[in-house]
Amino acid sequence: SQTIHQWPATLVQPVGSPLSLECTVEGTSNPNLYWYRQAAGRGLQLLFYSVGIGQISSEVPQNLSASRPQDRQFILSSKKLLLSDSGFYLCAWSVSGGVQPQHFGDGTRLSIL
Amino acid sequence: SQQGEEDPQALSIQEGENATMNCSYKTSINNLQWYRQNSGRGLVHLILIRSNEREKHSGRLRVTLDTSKKSSSLLITASRAADTASYFCGTYSGGGADGLTFGKGTHLIIQP
Numbered sequence: 001s002q003t004i005h006q007w008p009a010t011l012v013q014p015v016g017s018p019l020s021l022e023c024t025v026e027g028t029s030n031p032n033l034y035w036y037r038q039a040a041g042r043g044l045q046l047l048f049y050s051v052g053i054g055q056i057s058s059e060v061p062q063n064l065s066a067s068r069p070q071d072r073q074f075i076l077s078s079k080k081l082l083l084s085d086s087g088f089y090l091c092a093w094s095v096s097g098g099v100q101p102q103h104f105g106d107g108t109r110l111s112i113l
Numbered sequence: 114s115q116q117g118e119e120d121p122q123a124l125s126i127q128e129g130e131n132a133t134m135n136c137s138y139k140t141s142i143n144n145l146q147w148y149r150q151n152s153g154r155g156l157v158h159l160i161l162i163r164s165n166e167r168e169k170h171s172g173r174l175r176v177t178l179d180t181s182k183k184s185s186s187l188l189i190t191a192s193r194a195a196d197t198a199s200y201f202c203g204t205y206s207g208g209g210a211d212g213l214t215f216g217k218g219t220h221l222i223i224q225p
Contacts, residue, residue, distance in 0.1 A: 006155075034212045043201060043215040044156075057211065090155055098205025098213055101146060104155030 002027035006105035019078040023091030031093040033074040038088040134219040136202030143207035
């Protein structure tokens with residue numbers, strides 16, 4: 001069966017520090033991968049998606065970036081965090097875009113001080 | 114921008130009662146999906162309904178879709194304490210591998 005892992009589960013970072021969140025999927029090949037952010041009191045906002053190694057599409061311009069160095073690995077990064085980057089970051093995968101259900105990890109709670 | 118908007122934002126009912134949540138969206142869709150999120154966890158997929166479908170069932174869940182009104186509803190029958198969670202609708206407009214557009218969700222509390 002397929003599983004998705006995200007780490008760390010929680011993270012507290014100072015403003016201006018770098019960020020690296022990792023997501024890996026097991027049990028499937030060539031998944032579509034997604035990063036969402038959920039801010040307090042708001043719905044999920046799609047940040048990035050990827051259909052293959054090295055292929056990244058950005059939905060919202062900001063100081064975050066994403067990379068897919070391996071088929072089942074998706075990384076969210078920032079060189080300098082802002083207070084507004086606080087939130088709950090969720091990684092998800094699907095077999096084929098939005099025509100199939102998406103499967104979410106348990107998220108990373110990021111707090112910026 | 115957010116496509117789906119769930120209504121109500123919060124709902125509290127007694128165990129055993131039925132819970133109904135609504136979702137409205139703005140543009141045409143390929144499908145609409147309902148998800149559940151327990152506190153501090155990721156989203157769990159419940160039901161996917163395609164634009165050419167009007168109703169789907171899964172266990173105690175019933176989803177309807179009215180594309181003319183751009184709205185959907187999720188009915189949970191015979192609610193249980195374990196149904197306490199936030200429920201989100203996500204819409205997919207089609208055209209590629211891009212993700213879903215979600216609303217702010219309905220927070221459902223089942224009173225024992």
